[in-house]
Structures are given as C-alpha cells and as structure tokens.
Amino acid sequence: MKRIALAVAAAATMALGSIGTAHAQAKEQFFPILSYRVGPYGANGQSLFGGMIDYLQYVNMKGGVNGVMMTWEECETEYNNAKGVECYERLKGKAGANSAPVFPLSTGISYALIDKSAADKIPLAMVGYGRTDAVDGSVFPFAFTMVGTYQMQATAIVKYLKDQNKGSLAGKKIAYMYHDSAYGKEPIVALEAEARVNKFELVQIPVAHPGNEQGAQWLKVRQERPDYVIFWGWGVMNQTALKAAQKVGFPREKMIGSWWAGSEEDTVPAGEAAKGYMSATWNVAGKDVPLVADIEKVVYGAGKGNLSDKSKLGSILYNRGVSYGILAVEAIRKAQDKYGKGKTMTGEQIAWALENLDLNDARLKALGATGLLPPIKTSCEDHEGSGKVKLQQWDGSKWVVKTDWIDGNRQLVHPLFKASAAQFAKDKGITPRDCKKAM
Amino acid sequence: MQFFFEALIGGLLSGVMYSLVALGFVLIYKASGVFNFAQGAMVYFAALTVVGLMGHGMPLPVAIVLAFGAMVLLGLATERFVLRKLVGQPPISLFMATIGLAFFIEGLAPMLWGDAVRPIELGIQDEPIPWLLERFDIVVSRFDLVASGIAAVLVAVLAIFFQKTRIGRALRAVADDHQAALSIGIPLERIWAIVWAVAGFVALVAGLLWGSRNGVQFALTFTALKALPVLVLGGFDSVAGAIVGGLIIGASEKLAEIYLPPLMQAGFGGNFGGIEGWFPYVLALLFLLVRPEGLFGEKHIDRV
Numbered sequence: 058m059k060r061i062a063l064a065v066a067a068a069a070t071m072a073l074g075s076i077g078t079a080h081a082q083a084k085e086q087f088f089p090i091l092s093y094r095v096g097p098y099g100a101n102g103q104s105l106f107g108g109m110i111d112y113l114q115y116v117n118m119k120g121g122v123n124g125v126m127m128t129w130e131e132c133e134t135e136y137n138n139a140k141g142v143e144c145y146e147r148l149k150g151k152a153g154a155n156s157a158p159v160f161p162l163s164t165g166i167s168y169a170l171i172d173k174s175a176a177d178k179i180p181l182a183m184v185g186y187g188r189t190d191a192v193d194g195s196v197f198p199f200a201f202t203m204v205g206t207y208q209m210q211a212t213a214i215v216k217y218l219k220d221q222n223k224g225s226l227a228g229k230k231i232a233y234m235y236h237d238s239a240y241g242k243e244p245i246v247a248l249e250a251e252a253r254v255n256k257f258e259l260v261q262i263p264v265a266h267p268g269n270e271q272g273a274q275w276l277k278v279r280q281e282r283p284d285y286v287i288f289w290g291w292g293v294m295n296q297t298a299l300k301a302a303q304k305v306g307f308p309r310e311k312m313i314g315s316w317w318a319g320s321e322e323d324t325v326p327a328g329e330a331a332k333g334y335m336s337a338t339w340n341v342a343g344k345d346v347p348l349v350a351d352i353e354k355v356v357y358g359a360g361k362g363n364l365s366d367k368s369k370l371g372s373i374l375y376n377r378g379v380s381y382g383i384l385a386v387e388a389i390r391k392a393q394d395k396y397g398k399g400k401t402m403t404g405e406q407i408a409w410a411l412e413n414l415d416l417n418d419a420r421l422k423a424l425g426a427t428g429l430l431p432p433i434k435t436s437c438e439d440h441e442g443s444g445k446v447k448l449q450q451w452d453g454s455k456w457v458v459k460t461d462w463i464d465g466n467r468q469l470v471h472p473l474f475k476a477s478a479a480q481f482a483k484d485k486g487i488t489p490r491d492c493k494k495a496m
Numbered sequence: 497m498q499f500f501f502e503a504l505i506g507g508l509l510s511g512v513m514y515s516l517v518a519l520g521f522v523l524i525y526k527a528s529g530v531f532n533f534a535q536g537a538m539v540y541f542a543a544l545t546v547v548g549l550m551g552h553g554m555p556l557p558v559a560i561v562l563a564f565g566a567m568v569l570l571g572l573a574t575e576r577f578v579l580r581k582l583v584g585q586p587p588i589s590l591f592m593a594t595i596g597l598a599f600f601i602e603g604l605a606p607m608l609w610g611d612a613v614r615p616i617e618l619g620i621q622d623e624p625i626p627w628l629l630e631r632f633d634i635v636v637s638r639f640d641l642v643a644s645g646i647a648a649v650l651v652a653v654l655a656i657f658f659q660k661t662r663i664g665r666a667l668r669a670v671a672d673d674h675q676a677a678l679s680i681g682i683p684l685e686r687i688w689a690i691v692w693a694v695a696g697f698v699a700l701v702a703g704l705l706w707g708s709r710n711g712v713q714f715a716l717t718f719t720a721l722k723a724l725p726v727l728v729l730g731g732f733d734s735v736a737g738a739i740v741g742g743l744i745i746g747a748s749e750k751l752a753e754i755y756l757p758p759l760m761q762a763g764f765g766g767n768f769g770g771i772e773g774w775f776p777y778v779l780a781l782l783f784l785l786v787r788p789e790g791l792f793g794e795k796h797i798d799r800v
Contacts, residue, residue, distance in 0.1 A: 095603070097714045099611045237770035245767075265773025267718050269710050270513075272506045273753035273772060279635065280499055280754075293715035296613065300622050300709055304637050306629075326615040326711025330622070366612065 089148030108378020141166030193478035209465030268294025344371035347425035437492035509640035511746020536720025543703030548609030567696025731793025
C-alpha cells in the first residue's frame, strides 16, 4: 500500500512538474543569441549585444509581450564563422520550434546559416549586414536583410554628395576605400552604376584584412586627389584610416564612412584625427531618445543592466542593439496578433510577422523610439523595408546628425537584388514563392 | 618620381614599425631557440596595461613604468610555470607552449583591463612634417620618424647587450644548446627570465607606438602577422636582420600595393588591390627558397 502511495505521489509530482514546465514554456519566447564579446570585434559586440539584451530585459520588466517573457542564452562566436555555426546548432536544439529570430551580427556567419535557418524554419535577421539579395522574400522566406542594405546605403551617400554639389557630380572623382571582403565588395556594383549615371570617376582602393596598416592606400588617395572618399571599414581599419587620412592631409569632412565605420568605438580612439569625419547610419546615438532614457531608468535602476560600463548607454552601437531588440519583439507582437495573444510563437510564425512588419511613425512614437531608426514596412517582395540612412558628423566628442532620412536609389538597386536572388534560386533549384499568395 | 620616393620613404618607415615587433621574436629566439608565438599577445597585453592603469588615474610615465613591471612579472611567470618544465625538450614542444601562452594572455588582458578600444596619446602628432611638405611636396610623418629613432636606439642597445655583456654571451650560449649551457654552469632559469623580461620591454615599446597609431585594442595581436615575413627575411636570430628585413618588407609591400595592381589589371582585367596582405609572405617564401636562414641568420651545419 505504501509502495502504491509512493508511486502515485511520484506520478503526481511528475505530472505537476510537466504541467509547470509546459506552462513555463507557453509563457516564454527563447532567443538564441550568437554574440561576440571577446576577440577582434569584442568591443563592438559588447555594446551591440548589451543594447539588445537590455531591451529584452526592459520588455520583461514591463510585463513581456502579452505576458510572454523573453528568455535568451548567449553563445560566444568570436566573430568566427565556424564557431557561429556551432553556436547556432547548439542553441537551435534549445529553442526547438519556438525560436525567436537569430541575429548573427556577422556577414560571414549569416552566409553560413542561410540554408540551415531555412531548413530549420528559424528566421535569420541580418539587419544592416549579411546577404543583400535576401531582400527578395520569394527566394529567401526565412532570411531578412532588414532596414538597409550596403547597396542602398552607398547610393544614399551618393545622393547626399550630389545634393552637396548642387545636384551634379559630373567630373568629380570619388575614391571608394573598402575592406577587401564580401562586406566591402557588395556596394561596388551599385557605385559603378551610380558613376555611369552621374558621370563621376570611381577609384577603387581595397584594404587587406585587418587593415591595421594603410600607408599605401592613403598615398594612393594623395596621388589620385579625389573629391571625396567613401569608406567601408570595420574594426581596427576605421581608426587606422582616420589617422592615415590625417597623415596625408585628406580633409575628414570629405570622408564618409558606412554605418559599420561610424560609431564612438571608431572615432574616440582616433582622437583629433576623427574630428569632422562623416558617416552614414540607420540609427542615431544619444540618451535623449525616450526609450533609451527609460531603459536606463528601469533596467539599470533595478540593477539588471547588461553593460558593466554604463558610459556605453546611448552610443551608436548600443542604440543599434536596442533597435535589434525592437525589431525582434515587434515581430513577436505582430505574430501574436495573428496567431494568438499570450502564446509562444514558432519560428515560422515569427518569420511571417517579420515579412509583414509595419513599424510606422505612430508605433515608433508609442515605443518611445521616434527618430531612433527609420519607419520600416516589410513585405514578401521587400524584406529590407526601409533603405534609408542619415548622415552624421563627429564633432570631436559626439556624433551630430546632419541630415534627415535619405532614401537609397531603389530603382537602381532592387532590380540587382532580384536578379541575384533569381540566380541563387536557379543554382539551388529553388522554386520562388508567389508573393501574392504569401500574405 | 617624387611620388615614388614618397611611397618608398613611407614604406621604409612602416617597415621600422614591423621591425619593432620582430625584435621581440628575435630576442627570445636568440636566447632560447624558441619561436615565441605569444609575442603579438604580449604587445597587446603591454599596451592594454598602460591604458588600463591610465584609466585608474595614473599619469602616462607612471603607467609605463608599472606596465614594464607587469611585463617582467609575466616573463618570470612564463619561465617559472611554462618553460622550466620544458628544458631540453624539442623546440616544437616549446613552440606549442607559446601558442597556449598566446591564447592565455589574449584572454587575461581584457579580463583585467576591459576590452574597449582606447586611445593612447604619446604627444607625438601623426602629421606630415611641414618643411618637407612645403619644400618637396613629400609627406613624411613626424610620428613615423620618432618611431624610427626609437627603434634605432633599441637596436643599438640590444646589439651592445648581446655582443658586449656577459649576460648577452650567456644568452647566445643557451640558444645554441640548453644542456651544454647548463653543463658549464650558465643559470638557464635566470637567463630565460631576463630575456623574457627584455622581450616584454620591447613589446611594451611596440605596443605604445602601434597603440598610439591605431588605438589600443585586440587587433594589436595582429601586429605579429606583420613581423613574420620580416623574420623570415632577416633571420630569426639577428637583431640587425629584424631591422633590415623590416625595411625591405615595408618598402616592397607599399611599392607593390601601389604599382602592381595597375599592371595586373592590364594583364588579367578585373580589380586588384589589397595585395599587401599576402605580398610580404610571397617575398619571404622566395627568400626561404634561396636563403633559408634569412639575410643575417646563422647558418647551421649539422654533422651526420
């Protein structure tokens, strides 16, 4: 009798336990976070992932998404492709079918995960990096090159320069100095097309990885004497370039970097050499964004902040991390609106939401994120959803926004994506979805 | 022609910066026959220690002195806990130990001082010398010239140290044969501790100059990549070779980066560039085929 009672008690405990687990699972949305906080780009990763995690914490402290709490686990990739794939495989098992979007924050890791994430039905968010032709959702249903692509960014910079020259760049010379990798090479097609249309001369100057020595490249700049330098750097390449530009006397005001070459991590170490330098950005810096100020108050006020160095709060990369968090959480919210409020969403359901996101001015205002990032409206045909940048300038101590949102040259760039995606589909034997039926 | 000379001078001065890192490798190889894979990590550790201490409110000179102390401690600890157990072991074992050491230091440094990219101001502007610019239209950086001066002083001091002092001669004896040096009463542990401390000092100088130029960050560990072809060219055990190798690598990679891409483009079409990443290694490989011991390296003749 005693044995039976024990068995019943054990069974009841197990049953209750499983109910508890199921309940907990139903109220949680798991984020596999492929982060890098050590290694060559660790300093950048600290701010980016710190911002993203702080936002998830903030959402939780405000009650989650209709009661569903955000949970996460980090895995260190060191910005290394092999480790990135290893981390993805490990955390994918933990997420099961209910994975929030994965943000690898590396073009290399993104490329390595494109096929895997599609097979696993886990949305791959490549926000401001990654495979750019994934803008075409008919071929890439689970890959989201959101907010902006390198090509749209490059053409937006050209548009800005055109405006600075009374609407014409004819006869001008523009040097494109770039990290000699997929990241640096992506915008070349768009810039070459812009050069043909706008009749300016484009001089291409590649820099070998890691870019900690650029003497020859800047001597070439001195020899060519371009009117502007469009600069596509990352990591140590950025500080080195600013110092080298100073060395050859190239005016920093005529040097415009990409959004990966426009953070405090790039300019502060370069000191005086960075003053006047410009860069594109899809998110602004500053703690005057109401949401960022509230994160500091709510999350850090409760001692739950992710960053040990609070001075990073409000920096370009921190605010970009917060923006990543917004995109992911808004997608989960959108998915819940369609598939059931208060439920854990599957990767497939979140992918649908990422493809139907409408982060308009009113919603950004409600989030306290007005001006932090551009309005975004995605669709099956357009996973990018924006393609807008602002131009900012380093005044010696902070980034100062100099323009409103500038749209890239969509008519020029998007057909290139379409053609590239079609080729990818052909090579892989993929039949593109009919976007009209994908609503 | 003016541009050619500008590129040449710029390359030679960059080469001196590579030599500074190469010197650290040479010191340890010369004294122990070990190729120290951790030299790049030591450069990072030294520079990070300086900015870390400055972050705690210390003035630069004090931070430099304390960082030197930290490098000496690191050297002593390396000798005590890593190398002492490996006396008489094949060089490959010692080399593998330094690989482990490199990863350990790369992890330890940011753990102690944080990994934010930080500037380090030595008070030397990386700007063109106005006189040369106005008179000859040639850009020569004041910073690069000072770095060359520092390298020249370091080489002179190290050359005297190795050739003229008792410890220097003992170091060379140890490099030739650990066991033989021990048998004639040379205190191997002390010698190794001294040489690792001196290599730490060279790493500190290199870290300060490279850090001042590019910011103190993890990428300082990559400076070792620039030193490898210098060593192959100049010889692993020659202080003078590190300097001459650096000058050759620096000048040739800059001239190649500027003048080769147009030729390659004309020959093969497409867009070439960014070749200075691999060009020094190809040059070093060619040298290896012709003169394996490097320009100034000691030629080994083994009896069979």
